Amino acid sequence: MNIPQSSFPRVVIIGGGFGGIALAKKLSKKEMQVILLDKHNYHNFQPLLYQVSTGGLEPDSIAYPIRKVLQGYPNFFFRLAKVIGIDTKKRWVKTNIGEIKFDYLIVATGSETNFFGNENIETKGMAMKSIPQSLNLRSLILENFEQALLTDDLHERDALMSFVIVGGGPTGVELAGALAEIKKGILPKDYPDLDTRRAQINLVQSGDRILPAMSEVASRKAEQFLEKLGVNVWKDLRVLDYDGNMVTTNTDTVFESATLVWAAGVSAVSIKGLDAKELLGRGNRLKVNDFHQVDGFENIFAIGDVAQMETKAFPNGHPMMAQPAIQQGRNLGDNLVRLVEGKPMKPFVYKDKGSMATIGRNKAVVDLPRFRFQGVFAWFVWMFVHLYFLIGFRNRVVVFINWVYNYIRFDREARLIIRPYKKQNQGLKNQLKKGS
Amino acid sequence: MNIPQSSFPRVVIIGGGFGGIALAKKLSKKEMQVILLDKHNYHNFQPLLYQVSTGGLEPDSIAYPIRKVLQGYPNFFFRLAKVIGIDTKKRWVKTNIGEIKFDYLIVATGSETNFFGNENIETKGMAMKSIPQSLNLRSLILENFEQALLTDDLHERDALMSFVIVGGGPTGVELAGALAEIKKGILPKDYPDLDTRRAQINLVQSGDRILPAMSEVASRKAEQFLEKLGVNVWKDLRVLDYDGNMVTTNTDTVFESATLVWAAGVSAVSIKGLDAKELLGRGNRLKVNDFHQVDGFENIFAIGDVAQMETKAFPNGHPMMAQPAIQQGRNLGDNLVRLVEGKPMKPFVYKDKGSMATIGRNKAVVDLPRFRFQGVFAWFVWMFVHLYFLIGFRNRVVVFINWVYNYIRFDREARLIIRPYKKQNQGLKNQLKKGS
Missing domain, CATH: 3.50.50.60 (FAD/NAD(P)-binding domain)
Incomplete structure (x- = not known):
């Protein structure tokens, strides 16, 4: 070295x-x-x-x-x-x-x-723990909508426009919220020739509430926010398998979706x-x-x-x-x-600074040690805290500008397929996922 | 469809x-x-x-x-x-x-x-005509410097830190200038344990001047700017082959370089x-x-x-x-x-608005139909024109902020290996290049 x-x-x-x-x-x-x-x-x-x-x-x-x-x-x-x-x-x-x-x-x-050993989900589903994985998901979502334009099979088209997000923690909740906003604000403009109202965003949680690590009021409020945005929140439901199209669960409920995001465990x-x-x-x-x-x-x-x-x-x-x-x-x-220096070490004491999740525009939930609040103010707190912890002045400025722009324009401009995921990498899928 | x-x-x-x-x-x-x-x-x-x-x-x-x-x-x-x-x-x-x-x-x-049929250069060299190709080059440059840290072979280390850019048009000139600034401003700080002064940036032009499509004064000035920045400008020299390390030319001149960028023809x-x-x-x-x-x-x-x-x-x-x-x-x-509408078409008349190239900080050359100028003012004109033609308000703002930041801080923060090029894609090199 x-x-x-x-x-x-x-x-x-x-x-x-x-x-x-x-x-x-x-x-x-x-x-x-x-x-x-x-x-x-x-x-x-x-x-x-x-x-x-x-x-x-x-x-x-x-x-x-x-x-x-x-x-x-x-x-x-x-x-x-x-x-x-x-x-x-x-x-x-x-x-x-x-x-x-x-x-x-x-x-x-x-x-x-952690896919808990389910190879089908690991190879056919998407994870979101690294930048390359996140970019793969970005490409896949966009590719699926382009694909949806080409089919006359209504079933297939709906599946290409639909999402199953497994896991009701902050990652799943925030992704579901963002997708719901895209469905509402961007898809109808980008794909006027698709009936994008048929796009389904399903958030599947195995437990009895989403954001289980937060307060019950936060869970309840987050669920309300999601439903307001049009997300289907499923509780007490476990995803068991995925063949690239059909998502099966521990009940009779099944989903047809070309995109399964696994955020149900690490x-x-x-x-x-x-x-x-x-x-x-x-x-x-x-x-x-x-x-x-x-x-x-x-x-x-x-x-x-x-x-x-x-x-x-x-x-x-x-x-x-x-x-x-x-x-x-x-x-x-x-x-x-x-x-x-030969001095005694000090035991670690965790200072809980609270936790938070954003669901979308003007919608967030914040649990502080002494206060809990939800809504617009929580959303501003969420943004401020995330900007604060981001490393680098340039990053902060660029992220801030993107947020202001996205807020004012109801837009997200980085909808770019820079590295196609589906067509180009299907064979390499595992390799890229593991390499990431 | x-x-x-x-x-x-x-x-x-x-x-x-x-x-x-x-x-x-x-x-x-x-x-x-x-x-x-x-x-x-x-x-x-x-x-x-x-x-x-x-x-x-x-x-x-x-x-x-x-x-x-x-x-x-x-x-x-x-x-x-x-x-x-x-x-x-x-x-x-x-x-x-x-x-x-x-x-x-x-x-x-x-x-x-256009590699003019040279398969060695096509597979072992880098092109820069698309975003994925540009990202591959970014990864390769960074990977090579990480690699240079690991070798005790001085020859190899120098080759890993050196560049041969083939083609003295705007792309080659601008890339050479940018690399020279990185060599000066960033490498010594990022790699204090490497003697980065040994990094060589070679710009190879087959003709007798760089920027041959511009005025002679622009060519001369651009060459001066490049040499001031420490770029070795080679004229009347043709690159013939590349084995991934050794660059051979039509004369006795050879270069050892782990990075050859081909910008010599389309x-x-x-x-x-x-x-x-x-x-x-x-x-x-x-x-x-x-x-x-x-x-x-x-x-x-x-x-x-x-x-x-x-x-x-x-x-x-x-x-x-x-x-x-x-x-x-x-x-x-x-x-x-x-x-x-059945009306006669109008023949195309090209309005030459001039051409320009930037060499680096405060250094550009501009040929307008009536004026030619070089230096700081040319550099501002270059920036303004490029911002103007960039599509999208958000893009303009983000690019502008990056430029201001890079100018003030002498920095370039996107030195990220998001998708490794060398290790991961060596086998897929052709496929990715062609697919891009």
């Missing part, structure tokens, strides 16, 4: 997501050699991926070059690498570009879509050598103590989605969202300095 | 570039049924592709959905289709989505990179059924008369890069640029109306 020897202790961070970046920033001016490994050369802002899929934002606006985040710090090194495994005893990380020794290792690999991205059964909790998360140390290791840590720190408030670990990852990254940064 | 019968004459336009869009706009309110076919669902602004390749602009900012250009016109139809051939006698266009009859056919298919995109030898001029262009009519046809027209209208000032046809295409599209629009 051509990383020079240093007299400072070497910290290797795997993953440049919210947690990894927050940690690297904390350590950048300290007397440590920090090596960040990621399979992408950018950090991406996952909460806005659904806006890329629906043409509201350009993909580059929610990505930020990792090298730029930490420009000018002489002890910081980035390497574009895929991690293959870890040797915890010899303290080596094995990657596709060689091996690297660590003094401290931080696993911040995040999570990936699991932590585990690494060979650190994936022994006893180390893993729910959804493959690495069990860590209050100091983020992986069970049984003093110098191996995990933060963010991949870490399961069991606390009273969160017996199954913190929510897999940006906030816990950022806070954990920062806390671990301070702790590593303490550790090197 | 599911396009309704109409009592209006049917005009089929192949290609949504500058010419096709200008023509469609002219006809949108007339009593004609206008069908625009394109293999992409967007118009792209080719003059700025080099800025996508170099991370200065987001790809979506220079693309615009074709459906949106002509929203609200009831007689206008867009179909995403690849044209397979034309039956000029039966007046059919054959496409991958079916056949369509025409009363008037307009070929506006533009041009594609040829018109011809269509089966309209590609008889006697119809074609230089570079496969369709010979047309003063009314854009293809030789021997009354109802088949060609405009833009694909058309060769021989005039006194341009004995080999007009320059293959945006301006002639736009003007031809507009003139043909008026003429089609006249033709339908």
